[in-house]
Amino acid sequence: MPSNGSKRMLASSAIRFHRELLENQDGPAFAYLSGERGLSLETIEQFKLGVVSESDEEYGHLAGYLSIPYITPTSPTEWWQNYVDLRFRRGPEMPDTAPKYRTLPGHPTRLFATTTLANPSDYIVIVEGEVDAMTLIQCGIPAVGVPGVKAWKPYYKNIFAGFERVYILADKDEAKDDAEVGVGERFAEEVARAVPNPKVIVVPDGGDTNGFYLKHGAAELRGLIGV
Numbered sequence: 001m002p003s004n005g006s007k008r009m010l011a012s013s014a015i016r017f018h019r020e021l022l023e024n025q026d027g028p029a030f031a032y033l034s035g036e037r038g039l040s041l042e043t044i045e046q047f048k049l050g051v052v053s054e055s056d057e058e059y060g061h062l063a064g065y066l067s068i069p070y071i072t073p074t075s076p077t078e079w080w081q082n083y084v085d086l087r088f089r090r091g092p093e094m095p096d097t098a099p100k101y102r103t104l105p106g107h108p109t110r111l112f113a114t115t116t117l118a119n120p121s122d123y124i125v126i127v128e129g130e131v132d133a134m135t136l137i138q139c140g141i142p143a144v145g146v147p148g149v150k151a152w153k154p155y156y157k158n159i160f161a162g163f164e165r166v167y168i169l170a171d172k173d174e175a176k177d178d179a180e181v182g183v184g185e186r187f188a189e190e191v192a193r194a195v196p197n198p199k200v201i202v203v204p205d206g207g208d209t210n211g212f213y214l215k216h217g218a219a220e221l222r223g224l225i226g227v
């Protein structure tokens with residue numbers, strides 16, 4: 001867990017990037033999140049999404065990247081203590097040659113949207129990626145995101161011990177290298193072997209959860225899961 005000093009710096013940077021995004025709602029970053037990804041202003045504000053400015057003294061080398069803070073329910077009073085990590089996603093106007101994701105040195109991978117776990121529910125949805133998790137939460141579905149198919153850790157299973165049902169949404173990826181299923185389904189199968197009362201649901205079209213939501217809407221997404 002980061003030190004208090006590191007958390008203060010993470011919180012300060014996250015809020016700075018978030019302010020940059022909100023002050024430029026006619027810019028490409030906001031258009032991408034709200035238009036291409038269908039995230040509401042409320043969701044953007046809830047998760048403090050942001051964009052890095054080229055004039056940023058500390059992170060200017062990541063100009064154009066979208067910032068995704070990892071916020072935990074650690075402290076109900078000291079808000080800055082809840083910021084434990086920052087992840088960056090390639091912005092809409094950046095070349096495809098730029099790394100799709102950038103992470104901070106020395107920071108381990110974590111579950112995204114763990115504030116969801118602080119709200120009582122008899123079920124939870126596990127999905128790959130932050131945008132898919134935010135999409136589910138926007139639709140009123142409790143969810144957490146795993147930042148990549150290789151980011152699941154064995155001890156995560158303990159987090160889900162109290163849920164009556166754990167749904168795992170699998171991206172519909174093309175199978176490669178003689179594999180029977182794609183990496184999304186293999187990821188879901190790995191998670192299902194670890195958590196109690198699992199149910200794997202393969203997204204039928206749209207490729208991933210966010211794509212399905214954009215094509216079919218919130219009601220159809222809830223119907224797909226059965227909640």
